[in-house]
Amino acid sequence: MSKSIVWKFSQPLSNANVLDDLEIDYCFKMESDFKEFIIKNNAAYPSPNAFDKPRKDLVLSNLLSFNKEDDESVYSVINLFVKNGKLTMLPFATDGFGNMICIKGKQILFWNHENGNAQIVADSLGTFLQMLHE
Numbered sequence: 001m002s003k004s005i006v007w008k009f010s011q012p013l014s015n016a017n018v019l020d021d022l023e024i025d026y027c028f029k030m031e032s033d034f035k036e037f038i039i040k041n042n043a044a045y046p047s048p049n050a051f052d053k054p055r056k057d058l059v060l061s062n063l064l065s066f067n068k069e070d071d072e073s074v075y076s077v078i079n080l081f082v083k084n085g086k087l088t089m090l091p092f093a094t095d096g097f098g099n100m101i102c103i104k105g106k107q108i109l110f111w112n113h114e115n116g117n118a119q120i121v122a123d124s125l126g127t128f129l130q131m132l133h134e
Contacts, residue, residue, distance in 0.1 A: 005046050005047070005048065005129060005132060006046070007040075007041045008045045011044075011065060013038075013039060013042055014067045015067070015068075018068070019035050019038060019039070022066070022090075026087035027086045030090070030103070031103075034092075034103055037125060038092065041063055043064065043065035043066075043067070043070065043072070046132060048132050048134045049132060050132065050133050050134060051131045051132055051133070053122070054119040054121060059095050059096065060094075060101055060132065061093070061096030062093065064077070064092055072094070074090070077091050077100065081111075089102040089103065089104040089118060090102055090104070097113075098114075099113050103125065106123060107120055107123055107124075108123075108125060108128040
């Protein structure tokens with residue numbers, strides 16, 4: 001990723017196995033590059049943080065924390081994305097307005113909390129991060 005993104009206020013994971021445990025508990029496979037990204041930037045705030053897909057003027061406010069004890073953690077919203085005991089997509093960031101940025105396979109999706117619809121934003125995490133701008 002050639003674009004320089006500054007990640008502020010990242011927090012270390014309180015449990016080294018939390019991502020593996022999440023995969024097992026929710027039958028959801030995460031790509032290794034995504035896991036590395038979360039380990040390095042857990043709960044961080046990016047700068048720049050704007051993106052324009054699926055519509056203009058969207059923001060990535062912050063990454064959700066993968067620490068169960070944190071207030072704004074993935075565990076506080078994950079059940080919105082479980083169907084028949086299986087996680088359909090994993091929320092990992094918020095726009096600050098109740099919408100979520102999620103990952104499913106390699107794809108990054110924008111989930112609208114008002115209608116529950118998810119739209120593809122990028123085909124990979126790297127592509128999504130390249131989209132971020134001032």
